[in-house]
Amino acid sequence: MKRATIYSIAEVCGVSASTVSRAFSRPEVVNPEVRELIHAKARELGYRPNKAARELATGRTGMIGLLVHDVANPFFPPLVRAIQRAADEMEAAVMLVDADESSAREVGLIKQLKGQVDGLVIASPRSSSALQEAAEGLPAVVVNRRMRGFPSVVCDNTAALTEAGRHLEDLGHRKVALMCGPSASWAARQRAATVRAWAQGTRVTLVELGSFAATFEGGREAARALVGSGATAAFAFDDLMACGVLSGLAEAGVQVPGGCSVVGCDDVLLARAVTPQLTTVTAPVDRLGRAAVDALRRCIAGEQVRDVRMDGSLTLRGSTGRPA
Amino acid sequence: MKRATIYSIAEVCGVSASTVSRAFSRPEVVNPEVRELIHAKARELGYRPNKAARELATGRTGMIGLLVHDVANPFFPPLVRAIQRAADEMEAAVMLVDADESSAREVGLIKQLKGQVDGLVIASPRSSSALQEAAEGLPAVVVNRRMRGFPSVVCDNTAALTEAGRHLEDLGHRKVALMCGPSASWAARQRAATVRAWAQGTRVTLVELGSFAATFEGGREAARALVGSGATAAFAFDDLMACGVLSGLAEAGVQVPGGCSVVGCDDVLLARAVTPQLTTVTAPVDRLGRAAVDALRRCIAGEQVRDVRMDGSLTLRGSTGRPA
DNA sequence: TTGAAAGCGCTAACAC
DNA sequence: GTGTTAGCGCTTTCAA
Numbered sequence: 001m002k003r004a005t006i007y008s009i010a011e012v013c014g015v016s017a018s019t020v021s022r023a024f025s026r027p028e029v030v031n032p033e034v035r036e037l038i039h040a041k042a043r044e045l046g047y048r049p050n051k052a053a054r055e056l057a058t059g060r061t062g063m064i065g066l067l068v069h070d071v072a073n074p075f076f077p078p079l080v081r082a083i084q085r086a087a088d089e090m091e092a093a094v095m096l097v098d099a100d101e102s103s104a105r106e107v108g109l110i111k112q113l114k115g116q117v118d119g120l121v122i123a124s125p126r127s128s129s130a131l132q133e134a135a136e137g138l139p140a141v142v143v144n145r146r147m148r149g150f151p152s153v154v155c156d157n158t159a160a161l162t163e164a165g166r167h168l169e170d171l172g173h174r175k176v177a178l179m180c181g182p183s184a185s186w187a188a189r190q191r192a193a194t195v196r197a198w199a200q201g202t203r204v205t206l207v208e209l210g211s212f213a214a215t216f217e218g219g220r221e222a223a224r225a226l227v228g229s230g231a232t233a234a235f236a237f238d239d240l241m242a243c244g245v246l247s248g249l250a251e252a253g254v255q256v257p258g259g260c261s262v263v264g265c266d267d268v269l270l271a272r273a274v275t276p277q278l279t280t281v282t283a284p285v286d287r288l289g290r291a292a293v294d295a296l297r298r299c300i301a302g303e304q305v306r307d308v309r310m311d312g313s314l315t316l317r318g319s320t321g322r323p324a
Numbered sequence: 325m326k327r328a329t330i331y332s333i334a335e336v337c338g339v340s341a342s343t344v345s346r347a348f349s350r351p352e353v354v355n356p357e358v359r360e361l362i363h364a365k366a367r368e369l370g371y372r373p374n375k376a377a378r379e380l381a382t383g384r385t386g387m388i389g390l391l392v393h394d395v396a397n398p399f400f401p402p403l404v405r406a407i408q409r410a411a412d413e414m415e416a417a418v419m420l421v422d423a424d425e426s427s428a429r430e431v432g433l434i435k436q437l438k439g440q441v442d443g444l445v446i447a448s449p450r451s452s453s454a455l456q457e458a459a460e461g462l463p464a465v466v467v468n469r470r471m472r473g474f475p476s477v478v479c480d481n482t483a484a485l486t487e488a489g490r491h492l493e494d495l496g497h498r499k500v501a502l503m504c505g506p507s508a509s510w511a512a513r514q515r516a517a518t519v520r521a522w523a524q525g526t527r528v529t530l531v532e533l534g535s536f537a538a539t540f541e542g543g544r545e546a547a548r549a550l551v552g553s554g555a556t557a558a559f560a561f562d563d564l565m566a567c568g569v570l571s572g573l574a575e576a577g578v579q580v581p582g583g584c585s586v587v588g589c590d591d592v593l594l595a596r597a598v599t600p601q602l603t604t605v606t607a608p609v610d611r612l613g614r615a616a617v618d619a620l621r622r623c624i625a626g627e628q629v630r631d632v633r634m635d636g637s638l639t640l641r642g643s644t645g646r647p648a
Numbered sequence: 649t650t651g652a653a654a655g656c657g658c659t660a661a662c663a664c
Numbered sequence: 665g666t667g668t669t670a671g672c673g674c675t676t677t678c679a680a
Contacts, residue, residue: 005673007673050439063419274597342658345660353666
């Protein structure tokens with residue numbers, strides 16, 4: 001009682017194995033009647049093509065790798081889900097690998113992945129030339145950062161962050177803190193640059209704090225720096241940090257938004273789960289994931305792929321308000 | 325300039341391909357000198373065994389599937405990470421598939437996975453006979469629930485929840501709410517049963533609310549029910565729900581823990597990110613993941629595998645205190 | 649439109 | 665210890 005193969009089907013249908021193969025891979029070239037017969041029998045026998053055999057013959061695995069910096073960071077799971085869905089639609093399976101926050105592991109993982117996947121989506125905020133080198137020869141796209149040598153799919157937060165700045169200014173804030181993320185992070189640099197650019201030519205004084213780790217703890221640390229800064233509002237690098245800031249401020253007895261307003265970035269689940277809920281920049285995660293897979297598909301097909309950028313949007317919630 | 329194969333190495337070394345194959349798969353049976361030569365040349369040529377070929381020959385893929393109900397639920401990412409690490413150590417790759425919270429999708433996914441993986445870790449809170457049927461013939465273990473027909477690795481929260489109950493009683497609570505999770509969830513039933521059992525024979529009156537969705541929103545809904553209940557403390561099904569409860573209580577103007585204490589379960593990242601931080605039952609996620617992979621390995625090897633249970637532990641934080 | 653046949657890279661008897 | 669050989673299941677020329 002073995003699994004059905006093209007041979008067993010061929011036998012049942014009285015045709016050759018190659019015809020069965022073609023009935024699936026290039027249906028249009030086989031006689032419609034024969035094709036239908038083959039499909040019918042295949043279904044009946046529960047035929048499922050053997051991926052390994054196909055891979056061995058074609059060199060294609062039907063899998064795409066997804067390298068994430070740290071699955072436990074709340075930004076990633078929705079992205080993983082989105083990528084998975086998109087891959088699903090193109091009949092590809094996703095092999096997830098978590099770099100465990102270690103850039104060193106990343107290059108090892110990529111090398112392992114090579115030959116196991118047809119292409120790679122890199123969702124890692126840090127760059128490294130070692131990483132580029134490791135991915136050499138493997139079609140790959142980078143998501144949520146730009147990186148030399150790879151097509152990228154990024155969320156552009158410029159407009160939304162600028163809007164957030166104006167929002168703070170409108171509320172009457174005149175001294176705003178910028179709590180920077182890790183300088184190795186592309187997104188952190190981008191966001192910081194955006195906020196600085198916005199502050200130019202406004203009546204707002206920008207106080208730069210940090211950098212801090214892009215973690216909850218990093219945010220608590222940032223809060224301690226924030227308390228003495230005199231700022232009445234603050235941009236956190238991301239929502240995770242922003243939540244840490246909320247926690248730190250609460251501990252210091254500072255009301256939010258009365259004593260200090262806080263703006264996050266990404267709009268992860270967490271952002272809605274804290275009190276007050278975070279004003280933040282919402283990233284179009286589903287679209288990012290879909291675009292990444294799509295770009296990768298084209299990479300694999302050998303097409304030239306252009307960078308994709310899509311805008312984040314400002315989402316106002318309870319963590320911003322008038323200074324007391 | 326093609327990739328090295330056992331043949332190219334064989335040629336360079338002046339031995340047969342089988343010897344090269346053996347030098348890797350069963351090194352002890354080949355002449356040490358020859359073996360070293362082969363390994364040296366292999367390294368030099370950058371040889372990486374072709375997984376597809378091996379799979380085709382052996383029938384083993386070297387991959388394990390990981391079916392999660394919803395990666396975006398904060399409970400899962402750390403588990404995914406742990407499983408991944410453990411799999412890594414046994415040279416297996418993890419294929420993650422997200423059921424997108426749909427039990428129906430789960431069975432489809434399992435069928436797809438079949439033949440692509442050597443075994444399956446099922447991390448899904450809902451049972452279904454369809455699921456069992458789908459996994460028929462595929463070595464599989466279930467994590468964080470028990471399920472007929474599969475070995476399971478679960479966190480037993482009985483002791484810790486009971487301890488939490490005593491803690492509340494000691495603090496002076498006499499009316500405690502139990503906010504039940506989805507009745508389809510094994511964990512929800514377990515936890516509810518534990519809390520009920522604890523309440524028996526104490527001076528505490530238990531008020532059962534729900535069931536509610538195991539989501540943040542479900543928690544907010546639960547909070548509305550909680551407010552009118554007269555309870556001064558509440559067990560939430562899990563941390564996510566507990567966070568929703570905090571949010572709902574804040575909205576209703578109820579202080580935590582002064583107006584109402586809240587106990588969560590799982591100790592996800594979120595639990596520490598909210599204010600006040602949640603008193604909760606900490607699950608040994610890393611050990612759960614490791615045990616699951618280990619059990620699966622043995623399943624695949626054909627060994628008889630027994631259920632594994634490990635205890636959760638009570639973690640006291642700010643969300644519990646004396647009733648005002 | 650179909651079939652025969654070679655081959656993808658590796659493993660696993662089996663014989664030496 | 666080592667080589668020979670026969671597959672694993674599929675794709676893909678090439679002929680018919």
